[in-house]
Amino acid sequence: MKKTECLAMLLAGGQGSRLGILTKHIAKPAVPYGGKYRIIDFPLSNCINSGIDTVGVLTQYQPLELNDYIGNGEAWDLDRRDGGVHVLSPYQQIKGTDWYKGTANAIYQNINFIDRYNPEYVAVLSGDHIYKMDYAKMLAYHKEKDAACTIAMLEVPWEEASRFGLMFVNNDGSISEFEEKPKKPRSNKASMGVYIFTWKKLRQYLIDDENNPNSGNDFGHDVIPAMHAAGERLFAYQFDGYWKDVGTIDSLWEANLDLLNPRVDLDLSDSAWKIYSKSAVAPPHFISDKAAVENSMISEGCDISGTVDYSVLFSNVTVEEGATVRYSIVMPCTTVKAGAVVEYAIIAENTVIETGAHVGNSPEEMKDHLEDWGIAVVGENITIGKNAAVCAKQMVDTDVKGEA
Amino acid sequence: MRASNVLGIIYASAYDEHISEMTSVRASGSIPFGGRYRLIDFPLSDMVDCGITAVGVSTKSNYRSLMDHLGSGKPWDLSRKNEGMTILPPFDLAGNGGANRTRLEALQGLMNYISHSKKEYILLADANVVANLNYEAIIDGHIKSGADITICYKHGVKPNLPNIMTFTLDGEKITKVLVNENDKAEKDYSLNILVLRKALLERLVNAATAAGATDFERDVIAANVDTLFLRGEKINDFACTIDSLKTYYEVSMKLVQGGYKELFKKDLPIYTKVRDNMPAIYGIGAKAANSLIADGCIIKGTVENSILFRGVYVAEGAVVRNSVVMQDSYISENSKLNCAVLDKNVVIKPNKKLSGADTCPLYIAKDSTV
Numbered sequence: 001m002k003k004t005e006c007l008a009m010l011l012a013g014g015q016g017s018r019l020g021i022l023t024k025h026i027a028k029p030a031v032p033y034g035g036k037y038r039i040i041d042f043p044l045s046n047c048i049n050s051g052i053d054t055v056g057v058l059t060q061y062q063p064l065e066l067n068d069y070i071g072n073g074e075a076w077d078l079d080r081r082d083g084g085v086h087v088l089s090p091y092q093q094i095k096g097t098d099w100y101k102g103t104a105n106a107i108y109q110n111i112n113f114i115d116r117y118n119p120e121y122v123a124v125l126s127g128d129h130i131y132k133m134d135y136a137k138m139l140a141y142h143k144e145k146d147a148a149c150t151i152a153m154l155e156v157p158w159e160e161a162s163r164f165g166l167m168f169v170n171n172d173g174s175i176s177e178f179e180e181k182p183k184k185p186r187s188n189k190a191s192m193g194v195y196i197f198t199w200k201k202l203r204q205y206l207i208d209d210e211n212n213p214n215s216g217n218d219f220g221h222d223v224i225p226a227m228h229a230a231g232e233r234l235f236a237y238q239f240d241g242y243w244k245d246v247g248t249i250d251s252l253w254e255a256n257l258d259l260l261n262p263r264v265d266l267d268l269s270d271s272a273w274k275i276y277s278k279s280a281v282a283p284p285h286f287i288s289d290k291a292a293v294e295n296s297m298i299s300e301g302c303d304i305s306g307t308v309d310y311s312v313l314f315s316n317v318t319v320e321e322g323a324t325v326r327y328s329i330v331m332p333c334t335t336v337k338a339g340a341v342v343e344y345a346i347i348a349e350n351t352v353i354e355t356g357a358h359v360g361n362s363p364e365e366m367k368d369h370l371e372d373w374g375i376a377v378v379g380e381n382i383t384i385g386k387n388a389a390v391c392a393k394q395m396v397d398t399d400v401k402g403e404a
Numbered sequence: 405m406r407a408s409n410v411l412g413i414i415y416a417s418a419y420d421e422h423i424s425e426m427t428s429v430r431a432s433g434s435i436p437f438g439g440r441y442r443l444i445d446f447p448l449s450d451m452v453d454c455g456i457t458a459v460g461v462s463t464k465s466n467y468r469s470l471m472d473h474l475g476s477g478k479p480w481d482l483s484r485k486n487e488g489m490t491i492l493p494p495f496d497l498a499g500n501g502g503a504n505r506t507r508l509e510a511l512q513g514l515m516n517y518i519s520h521s522k523k524e525y526i527l528l529a530d531a532n533v534v535a536n537l538n539y540e541a542i543i544d545g546h547i548k549s550g551a552d553i554t555i556c557y558k559h560g561v562k563p564n565l566p567n568i569m570t571f572t573l574d575g576e577k578i579t580k581v582l583v584n585e586n587d588k589a590e591k592d593y594s595l596n597i598l599v600l601r602k603a604l605l606e607r608l609v610n611a612a613t614a615a616g617a618t619d620f621e622r623d624v625i626a627a628n629v630d631t632l633f634l635r636g637e638k639i640n641d642f643a644c645t646i647d648s649l650k651t652y653y654e655v656s657m658k659l660v661q662g663g664y665k666e667l668f669k670k671d672l673p674i675y676t677k678v679r680d681n682m683p684a685i686y687g688i689g690a691k692a693a694n695s696l697i698a699d700g701c702i703i704k705g706t707v708e709n710s711i712l713f714r715g716v717y718v719a720e721g722a723v724v725r726n727s728v729v730m731q732d733s734y735i736s737e738n739s740k741l742n743c744a745v746l747d748k749n750v751v752i753k754p755n756k757k758l759s760g761a762d763t764c765p766l767y768i769a770k771d772s773t774v
Contacts, residue, residue: 035683036683259685260685269700269702276680277680279678281673282673283438283664283668284438284696284698285696285697285698286664287692287693291692291693292691293690294686294688295687295690297683297686299699300440
């Protein structure tokens, strides 16, 4: 068997509770994004594009759809005889059953999986972010610095810095200090939740962390500070490029529409760094002579006769004549019927917006009470009745009755 | 009945020489069609959709692009430990002087593969027929009728190809078979989709070989019209035989004029090789109407009554009308296309004007720059 130099562990167990009804039945990494992708396609594609062909995906919350989606990893070219993708769920042991208590504990519980490959390095990745990154370059940096741990770092706008784990970095790239989501940030160098560890070191710290009853078993809170305190070589690896945590409805909406903004540095058409996904089996989309489509992303199987502007439509979406979709994300197999309006909204799969219904409001319309404005969200498999209305910021996961 | 007892055979080089513009670089089965498919995807997917698990793909020449497209058969779920898809290159018997010149020669070359199969029935189909048919119903109809051979036919003007059979029917029984009938009137003509028992096919082909016959249609089918129960299955669905660049263009235009709804059916999905393109992007100022547009296209100009394959770029001010533009072609600023068929990877430089006529489309070969 060939030697595995670097193995990736992908943390995909998160609920993403701030995404509300969109993550009722699926884990956050399985949330659809960008017309045909799911969030997890990004770290998985980054792995294969970076030459990492052994990946453990740690699942816990609502794993069914995610397991199903990953399958044998074929879509990402990760169906391998040696290595490939492995879905790792919590399991029963002789001493009892443990859920993954924290990010570090999740890796700890799978030490035996990693040991099977005996890698020199382990990349710990989050399954929640949209970004294209070459982990091979980061690994080269890690080796060059002879680091125990390298953390990918991004300079964020100062006003947003307080939402992140921040770092203070010396001139040589080494990290001098950490600060977790401070109220008054003194640094704007944020951790992206992408780590490369020298496995021998990490293995020992994971065991020590597990034996520490006071630990929360989290990388950011416990393991990395412990490594720092012990004087290990910790380095920051600067990343310049698009990176987005799609943890909230607003950020998910924004990240989708970012794909339509030529000023945003996220190009999915780059054949040198493809983002792979499981494609729907559908014919090309059809645009009728009644349609007006501008500044939008449209997937295969769609049938468009209405107006679509500044929106992202997933596969097999139907927009009937006289219907309007603008500033919105519409997930697979949803139908927007004649005369209906969908604006500033996210509509989940298999939903029907009946004739004349109105979902969402524009911020201009609500400029007198802008604090009440927000993206409207309609859940999967429901019907918004004829001429019914769903207001801005509303989240609907049951049928809304319309006129008979 | 799910057709698990049926072996599928697709003749992937059917009439290569007649669609010569596009088949100079490929077998007819790998002609791109419908925005993201190759012609072979249609019979191959229909076989899979009806439950067939063993398919032989017979080839003649220029089949590298076909092999590249089919790979191991995975997109059709035909990459199997047992059975699955098998590409059957030409089998040239020593001293034969060239292989697979006729359908009978092709079948003779396949007999080894066919006799190894344990299936009871055989379904034969040609790759140059664009249709999305429920083969399960066709096979069931064949078995129920007690016919020896069922042949699917369509009513209309016979394709302009050699060896096309035309039929006279009494109910569903074929009473007369003409080959190469010289008559432009509407006829019941063969779609070259046949169902029969494997044992019967073996017997017929072996007998024809022994008699030194050369022609399947004349020496095997027409010659047996009185001794066998030949049954016609009338196809009323969308089914078009591609016999030239002109019909290729006409059938493509039929799709955007509403035919896509007849051809692309939810219950009979057409599978094809995945390319991992992003969804299509429409820019500010893009105009599109009455068109089929595949993933990976970037549209900043105008597209009307056209089919754009995966990864086509239409720049600002460019206009594409009544055209078929294949994979990865690039239409630069302010260029105008009308009634054109652009093969893969064509680059149209800025401010060019290219136009064919609806009865005579302009064809631009693969990898050309205009």
